[in-house]
Amino acid sequence: MPMSQEAYETSRSLRQNIERVVLGKPDVVQMLTVALLAGEHVLLEDVPGVGKTLAAKALAQSIHGSFSRLQFTPDLLPSDITGSMIYRSDTREFEFSPGPIFANVILADEINRAPPRTQSALLEAMSEGQVSIDGKTHPLPKPFIVVATQNPFEFEGTYALPESQLDRFLLRTSIGYPSRETEQQVMLTHRMGEPVDSLDAVIGVEGIMTAQRLVREIRFDETLVDYLLDIVEATRNHDGFQVGVSTRGALSFYRGCQARALTENRDFVTPDDIKALAVPSLSHRVLPEGIFQGASREAVETQLADLLQQVPVPV
Template identity: 80%
Template sequence: MPQDAFEISRLLRQNIERVVLGKPDVVQMLVTALLAGEHALLEDVPGVGKTLAAKALAHSINGSFSRLQFTPDLLPSDITGSVIYRSDQHEFEFTRGPIFANVVLADEINRAPPRTQSALLEAMSEGSVSIDGVTHELPKPFIVVATQNPFEFEGTYLLPESQLDRFLLRTSIGYPDRVIERQVFKSHRMGEPVDTLQPVVSTDGILGAQSEVRNVKVDDSLVEYLLDLVEATRDHDGFQVGVSTRGALSFYRGCQAHAITDGRDFVTPDDIKALAIPVLSHRVLPDGIFQGASRDTVESQMTELLQQIPVPV
């Protein structure tokens, strides 16, 4: 198993793209989130490959994987686990829930009510869960890849802002073009290709790559550029709430990881511009005439803002 971050990134992208056809940008975003040590949210209409992409990432890592299908009747204990009494041993025993895995697929996360969604909050932010006052550490590396349908769909709930802030990025897959869709027909003729996908990197390799990401160089001028973008969201007339300091730090780490996926050990303005929309747009709260605005409207505002901030040379 490889230990070099650049090689790990290349192998992961190559392996995932064997089944996630024609979506290299989406694959790069997933790998970026993994190498940054953070989480990813895939939002799109049903049936375009959100679950497939998450499963392909999980199958590419030689670690544990669990899938949580979120439903309206899902309970927090169904995620984190629970304490049960063993009468034969006269003691209480903690039974681990599916959250105890290296890669957790939270499928259709917005189909469960907020109370259940919040069961992921501590796990995503702290890498641990607390049951009856006892803290249980989650395995490392740990990443949640959540999928959700647009909130306009019947039977869905909006994710709380505090939970959205725990996702490094939010991105869409979109419909494939005709040529790619024809290839999908062929590749799925005999079954699900993702089920035959073999791991290409160990969990130790991922941890090593995540450490290397922290050493990626970020020039002072690019730090200022990044902060200019963050501060612009706080001063924007269309946003009631801008990006938090935690969001800014996630943005910084994401840019470092994105550089690795492009084969560099230094950040460029292109890394910042590539991540600005997927990392920042779900962290702002529209205000005024934009209050209640759709995702497309918010992202359009973010695009205009991005065009207004001077790029360092």
């Protein structure tokens, strides 16, 4: 079996496994898979109780790797995430005690319930795969992915994530309410407890690393690179956006398109990959202004979707 085909089979088995417990949401499952294969992070934003934490836990359970759950609260300290230096009386020396961030899959639950100082403790970890304590750098395990959940910032007790933090997420997406048929199925499957707790892992750390390397080899035609950059540049020139997409955001978008192509069993990117990821990849990276200032997530996504229609698609 060709390695690219093997990577696709890996992504397919991962998606099928997650869909055993995340019912009726194949698009959300694909987004999680894309973020993992791209070596990036994902933010699930929605109202409480629609399955954000369930989706993140299902991804973690599907991987033969270390998993850590961080429950963000107002009193959570940065050292509670990264770890700290502990004095050892027997050696009379300070020793680094790793925090829960040292795992392959991090579930940052309700990330916007912690103050900005604590949220920023994730910045270096998410962008560079390391943390620095007292001038010393400590690498994080590979692969490393943060799956964060947050309630809409209008909810009581939440802090809006700063732009620099949002820019570290490849994708921001929502779960949404299930259909009535799916909700009936949820009632049946949850009668005897949480099905996610009995979910078996289907992919190992080495399998993920191999798939991530193959994602970087997915062909991206030069005309499609220009199309992607046309979209990025359009956000910078849009009257409704004070700040457009950064270069980091463009590169993250690029890698996400490569990962989506692999999940579709292709070794090349198409315009459909770019169009499918444009809104979830870019909506949290623009800053509305003028009449759009303070607009809701849905309004910003609508503006981006309209902008996308105005950018010519290469033939």
